[in-house]
Amino acid sequence: MPYSVSTDKQHLDITLIHRYLSNSYWAKGVPLSVVEKSIEHSLCFGAYDSGGNQVGFARIITDRATFAYLSDVFVIDEKQGEGIAKLILSTIEKHPDLQGLRRTMLGTVDAHSLYQQFGFESIQQPEFLMQKKGIEAYV
Template identity: 35%
Template sequence: MSSAFTFSNDPSLIDRDLVHHWLSVESYWAQGRSRETQDAAMDESRNYSVRDADGRQVAYARVVTDGVTFAWLCDVFVDESARGKGIGRMIVEGVIQDLQDGSTVKRIVLATSTADGLYAKYGFAESPGPNRYMIKQMPRD
């Protein structure tokens, strides 16, 4: 991983226009997400970024947490131009370290269909036992 990249947990450094584009246009999980929805989600979450040596944001991650027992890692995105340079590892390591340092969170969960190998390197595994991940879709216009 190059020292030309820097991890940050400072929400003021997030390029919200860029993040919205990445998620609403380029991601497979948030296609069409409105800017209003994205901004509201960011405002209620912990936000992380990785920047290159020129200060350009190349990655983003968001964590929804109570700050005490539970955290949901979501919206992890690495710009296509920065992929293959260790940026995914950098942002996951940074998020885990921030949650270890700044809270008593005992459990971090996530959902992925493409990066399970990356997350497994950091101790993420399928839920053991008879636990089932369940979803209730809320009707919204």
């Protein structure tokens, strides 16, 4: 596969990440400053083609001991279907700082079958979970 994944934040194409996220269903209109801050405080995974161009992204919000939340996973439209998301998720799964966690969570509207391949499943006891909603949209 002509793709690689790196956690080096210096290689991230922040413009590409912001453009994709600000047009996504889950972060529509997100300001660049919020994307930059979220990257600064997360464990990030960039996917790159053989020329070093970024083609995908994911980030983990974690304490690196007990809990992680997988967020902002994407592959640019023209590279979808090439196994890049699976490569990113496989790399995340093997990352040394994410071993032995009690729980890793995520939210998705349309990619359940992808995440199930990596052991994710529907919440077994949703009545135990609560949320505090903040702002509804960035725009």
